[in-house]
Amino acid sequence: MAQRELATKAKNTWCPGCGNFAILTSIKTVLKTLAEEGTPLEKIVIVSGIGCHAKIVDYVNVNSFYSIHGRVVPVAEAIKIANPELKVVGFAGDGDAYGEGLEHLVFAAKRNIDITMIIHNNRVYGLTTGQYTPTSPQGFKGRSTPQGALEHPLNPLELMLAGGSTFLARGYSSSLELLKRLFREAILHKGFALIDVLQVCATFFNMYDYYNKKVYELKDHDPADFSQALAKIKEWDYNSDSPIALGVLYKKLAPTFEENFLKPAIDPAERSRKLDELLKPVRAMA
Amino acid sequence: MASFSLLIGGKAGDGINQAGLLLSRLMSELGYRIYMSFDYQSLIRGGHNFSVVRASAVPVSACREKIDFLLALNQDAVDFHSQKLTDSSYMIYDSDSVKSDSVKGKGLGLPLSKIVKEEGALPIMRNSCVMGAFWKSVGLEWEVLERVLRRFIPRGIDLNLKLARRGFDGANQMIKLESLPQVPLPVFTGNEAIGLGLIKGGLRTYVAYPMTPSSNLLHFLADVAENFSLKVIHPESEIAVILMALGFSFAGEKVAVGTSGGGFCLMNEGLSFSGMGELPVVIVLGQRPGPSTGLPTYTSQTELNFALSAGQGEFVRFVVAPADAAQAYYWSQVALSMSWKYQIPSIILSDKEMAEGAFSFEVASVKDVQEQGHVPWNRVGAYNRYADSETGVSPLAFVPDKDAIIKVNSYEHDEYGITTEEASVTKKMLEKRLRKEKPLAQELEAYDTVGVYGKQDSPTAILCWGSNKGVCVEVAESLGLRVVQVQVLAPFPVGKLGVALNGMKKVISVENNATGQLARLVRSYGFTVDDRVSKYDGRPFSVDELERELGKLIKSS
Numbered sequence: 001m002a003q004r005e006l007a008t009k010a011k012n013t014w015c016p017g018c019g020n021f022a023i024l025t026s027i028k029t030v031l032k033t034l035a036e037e038g039t040p041l042e043k044i045v046i047v048s049g050i051g052c053h054a055k056i057v058d059y060v061n062v063n064s065f066y067s068i069h070g071r072v073v074p075v076a077e078a079i080k081i082a083n084p085e086l087k088v089v090g091f092a093g094d095g096d097a098y099g100e101g102l103e104h105l106v107f108a109a110k111r112n113i114d115i116t117m118i119i120h121n122n123r124v125y126g127l128t129t130g131q132y133t134p135t136s137p138q139g140f141k142g143r144s145t146p147q148g149a150l151e152h153p154l155n156p157l158e159l160m161l162a163g164g165s166t167f168l169a170r171g172y173s174s175s176l177e178l179l180k181r182l183f184r185e186a187i188l189h190k191g192f193a194l195i196d197v198l199q200v201c202a203t204f205f206n207m208y209d210y211y212n213k214k215v216y217e218l219k220d221h222d223p224a225d226f227s228q229a230l231a232k233i234k235e236w237d238y239n240s241d242s243p244i245a246l247g248v249l250y251k252k253l254a255p256t257f258e259e260n261f262l263k264p265a266i267d268p269a270e271r272s273r274k275l276d277e278l279l280k281p282v283r284a285m286a
Numbered sequence: 287m288a289s290f291s292l293l294i295g296g297k298a299g300d301g302i303n304q305a306g307l308l309l310s311r312l313m314s315e316l317g318y319r320i321y322m323s324f325d326y327q328s329l330i331r332g333g334h335n336f337s338v339v340r341a342s343a344v345p346v347s348a349c350r351e352k353i354d355f356l357l358a359l360n361q362d363a364v365d366f367h368s369q370k371l372t373d374s375s376y377m378i379y380d381s382d383s384v385k386s387d388s389v390k391g392k393g394l395g396l397p398l399s400k401i402v403k404e405e406g407a408l409p410i411m412r413n414s415c416v417m418g419a420f421w422k423s424v425g426l427e428w429e430v431l432e433r434v435l436r437r438f439i440p441r442g443i444d445l446n447l448k449l450a451r452r453g454f455d456g457a458n459q460m461i462k463l464e465s466l467p468q469v470p471l472p473v474f475t476g477n478e479a480i481g482l483g484l485i486k487g488g489l490r491t492y493v494a495y496p497m498t499p500s501s502n503l504l505h506f507l508a509d510v511a512e513n514f515s516l517k518v519i520h521p522e523s524e525i526a527v528i529l530m531a532l533g534f535s536f537a538g539e540k541v542a543v544g545t546s547g548g549g550f551c552l553m554n555e556g557l558s559f560s561g562m563g564e565l566p567v568v569i570v571l572g573q574r575p576g577p578s579t580g581l582p583t584y585t586s587q588t589e590l591n592f593a594l595s596a597g598q599g600e601f602v603r604f605v606v607a608p609a610d611a612a613q614a615y616y617w618s619q620v621a622l623s624m625s626w627k628y629q630i631p632s633i634i635l636s637d638k639e640m641a642e643g644a645f646s647f648e649v650a651s652v653k654d655v656q657e658q659g660h661v662p663w664n665r666v667g668a669y670n671r672y673a674d675s676e677t678g679v680s681p682l683a684f685v686p687d688k689d690a691i692i693k694v695n696s697y698e699h700d701e702y703g704i705t706t707e708e709a710s711v712t713k714k715m716l717e718k719r720l721r722k723e724k725p726l727a728q729e730l731e732a733y734d735t736v737g738v739y740g741k742q743d744s745p746t747a748i749l750c751w752g753s754n755k756g757v758c759v760e761v762a763e764s765l766g767l768r769v770v771q772v773q774v775l776a777p778f779p780v781g782k783l784g785v786a787l788n789g790m791k792k793v794i795s796v797e798n799n800a801t802g803q804l805a806r807l808v809r810s811y812g813f814t815v816d817d818r819v820s821k822y823d824g825r826p827f828s829v830d831e832l833e834r835e836l837g838k839l840i841k842s843s
Contacts, residue, residue: 008704009704042687042688042690043685045685050696058704062691063686063693064694064703065693066699066705067529067532067559067696068555068559071529074525074527074530075530075533078529078534079533079534079537079685082533082534082537082538085686086685086686103522103523103526104525104526264515265515271486271514272486274513274514275485276649278472279482280472280649282314282315282470282471282472283470
């Protein structure tokens with residue numbers, strides 16, 4: 001199966017110049033590589049929410065679960081718990097993961113469940129045509145905030161670090177090789193992994209020029225060092241004009257949630273016997 | 287005494303529910319069939335809690351207004367319930383907390399609080415002491431009491447027995463309660479019976495967020511998880527609950543969730559996804575009075591409309607409302623089976639009275655349910671998750687399968703599972719999903735979707751659903767009426783209801799809601815409902831109350 005074509009017959013409907021293409025190309029490359037290295041494609045399940053990002057499951061020909069808005073994480077968690085042999089990769093937008101479904105993300109990190117979340121963070125609602133999101137800069141003029149967004153953005157990586165995530169990284173849709181490295185490392189990481197991808201929406205919030213000036217790849221950074229990770233994560237708050245670090249920000253190993261559910265299903269005959277024992281009359285007639 | 291009622295009352299934290307269950311088990315041990323109702327408030331400590339145990343020679347699942355034995359742990363228990371006593375009733379009370387001048391009729395006061403202190407025991411152990419006194423008062427042997435307490439008190443049995451003995455020795459025999467020549471049956475709550483039915487039906491995973499009256503189902507399954515190799519998960523919200531369930535379903539695990547109306551509201555988007563994605567899931571919906579938070583710990587039958595129509599869009603669902611432990615055990619198996627065979631959501635409508643009430647349960651009285659799996663993929667050709675078929679049911683493959691790519695989609699999709707907006711595909715796929723209702727309804731013809739009880743040749747029928755079946759049957763027997771219980775609510779058993787109501791001159795519906803949800807539903811299928819008896823104060827009908835209400839309606843016709 002490793003050689004099978006990873007494209008589906010679905011017609012791609014992303015806008016020209018959309019940052020999602022980079023994520024699509026990267027994940028396909030990484031899945032092929034993983035297959036060659038011994039993780040067969042049938043053991044991959046990809047899950048998405050609703051939004052432009054989510055179409056990715058229609059475009060990659062592997063097992064997939066096209067979920068509803070904000071609800072990628074609980075589905076991915078359940079699939080992983082049901083069968084820990086599977087590699088479960090969730091794709092979610094910033095509205096999806098950091099808005100509607102934020103609670104799930106925090107809890108998945110808290111559980112350190114072994115799933116990978118790839119966030120297409122374009123900092124705007126694309127499919128609903130341009131409203132501000134939890135990571136839009138303050139003052140962002142969207143269709144629901146024509147006078148400018150009143151709120152300060154959320155720093156999702158800082159929140160996820162506090163939440164207990166054991167792998168945190170930031171990517172950029174114009175740094176293709178880095179994206180591939182990050183996706184691979186995140187999928188192979190045993191524990192909850194999140195990659196916040198600065199994925200540019202060419203139509204509603206074109207940040208290419210801005211990001212090209214600000215991003216840099218981490219060097220001499222120790223991702224095992226919590227304080228260093230926190231400092232790098234806080235360097236840019238998704239609002240200021242600070243430099244924007246790309247790469248693995250934090251990584252550590254910890255017990256994972258799904259390990260608690262490894263017991264195989266009960267044999268039906270044993271189940272019947274135990275039920276009979278519970279249900280039988282208290283005692284025969286005296 | 288062929289039938290009698292026993293009430294134990296105290297404050298929250300006194301262990302009244304457990305005491306009621308123990309008393310139920312004691313009565314079972316003597317061969318009685320029991321029903322226990324537990325009345326409590328939404329608080330942890332204080333307030334007033336009471337359990338009513340009805341014991342009878344024949345199966346019962348409703349309470350009476352009068353109480354034959356009152357076990358009072360505090361003054362409230364006397365003040366609130368002494369009007370329910372008759373001339374022949376008997377009361378045992380804690381003389382340390384009940385004023386003796388408030389005790390009417392025959393009674394025995396024991397200094398329970400003092401005894402507990404003397405024995406170095408916890409206040410909650412007053413229950414054992416009062417039970418010992420009761421046991422002696424009704425002329426029963428110590429050995430039986432000891433045997434039952436040993437079986438059901440998990441911790442501190444020696445101390446509990448010591449206290450029971452002090453109560454036993456401190457009382458005098460007042461009457462002689464006879465054992466019945468019947469096999470003693472185990473006692474289960476409705477929630478436990480649902481859990482056992484789900485296990486019997488092959489449940490692998492249960493996901494729930496606590497909410498009365500379904501929390502005890504979560505607790506029960508968590509307690510037996512190890513024994514039956516279940517995964518029991520309590521995640522962050524009901525939204526996570528239903529979405530996790532859909533993930534487990536996708537992975538091929540038989541899964542159920544449990545909640546009440548408020549939690550079910552949060553699950554609606556996931557329920558609709560179950561319909562679109564054709565992901566089997568069983569939802570246990572325990573009813574309590576609303577709207578909104580309502581009366582969390584009381585009972586109602588207000589979610590029938592909601593269960594039938596919840597979730598956006600049109601999709602097939604199986605909705606069933608069991609009345610008691612036996613029906614709960616049976617229908618829970620069927621619900622799991624139908625969900626998987628037809629890849630649809632099933633809703634088990636329970637209510638607080640059924641879910642937290644306890645019943646004598648005779649497994650031999652429950653018909654066998656054939657565990658039916660899903661339709662498996664025949665492994666020929668390319669796999670299409672949503673392959674069209676005559677029945678609308680698509681064969682299932684599960685991850686990981688080296689020959690199948692399995693794509694599930696919440697959008698309208700083609701047979702492979704890819705999103706579509708094509709008019710022709712949209713129409714075809716919607717029709718495919720809806721087509722499943724016909725074979726499901728046909729299959730249900732073989733099940734008792736409508737129960738008929740009481741006097742068969744009566745020209746008057748009581749129409750009911752859910753936990754009211756028990757009280758209706760008991761009243762029908764004394765008034766000479768027929769009882770028709772609609773057990774399956776979707777797909778609606780029009781044919782069977784037609785047979786059940788055939789020739790009836792008068793049909794009276796009995797429901798625990800204000801608007802007559804079943805009556806309205808039944809009328810929408812062209813049936814006549816002449817009168818309604820409604821109760822919507824959060825309390826179940828007592829036999830006496832329903833008898834009076836129905837008596838008035840029958841006399842007036």
